[in-house]
Amino acid sequence: MSWTDERIDQLKGMWERGLTASQIAEELGGVSRNAVIGKAHRLGLQSRPSPVKANDAPKKAAVPPRKPVSAAPAAEVEAAPRPATPAPVAQAPAPVRAFTPAAAPAAPAPVTDEAPVVAPKPQPRIVSVGPGGFLRQGPGDQQAPIPPAPPRRLVPAKPSAEIAGKTSLLDLTERICKWPMGHPGEPDFHFCGEQVNPGFPYCVEHCGRAYQAQLPRGTRRPPPPLPFGGPRVR
DNA sequence: CCCTGATTCGC
């Protein structure tokens, strides 16, 4: 499989929504987890909480090159680190005022420079709250800052109590027995969920059901006689 | 063992 624009878009979306690389790889199909991670990095989608990478100063070399083909110049001065998100210079917490009307009028924009900015009179903005708690926006108002969505992992909703504790379709992995229990559509339809017989999609017990030993040709039993002599043959 | 993301490097 190749990285078409569509697949790249899917990758971006899932990566940003917090799906793991494995999940994304499964979803896309035809690519490995490593491929997804590699592509994500090449795309510049980067930096998700990694279990390995400490978020703070990497004092030690994280991964010393296994095959140091070229000696790296050690005296490299790191360039100025680019902040991941532009500094929220004038991110005045406007909506807060709506919820804490008693608070004194805070400085609307905490400008940090020393220029003698003549603070315009902090005229009290009238903010009305609509049903559901959203803030009504006046014609001149700027869009309220959208709070960044925290990274979240999609968790399959548990649909019913009958299935609680059972192996659902979403629980299936390479090493989970996929023998169906019940029938699709029924409320308690699930899968066996036992440890798989290595190399097979089912556990040992269900392998015995799925794969019946076949006698060599010539030694097969004749088919059992059908009732009433079987279908009529002219 | 399983999982995770990061990184390297041959292709």
Add this chain to the structure above:
DNA sequence: GCGAATCAGG
């Protein structure tokens, strides 16, 4: 550019 191999932490 791609991704398997590898590393390393949970």
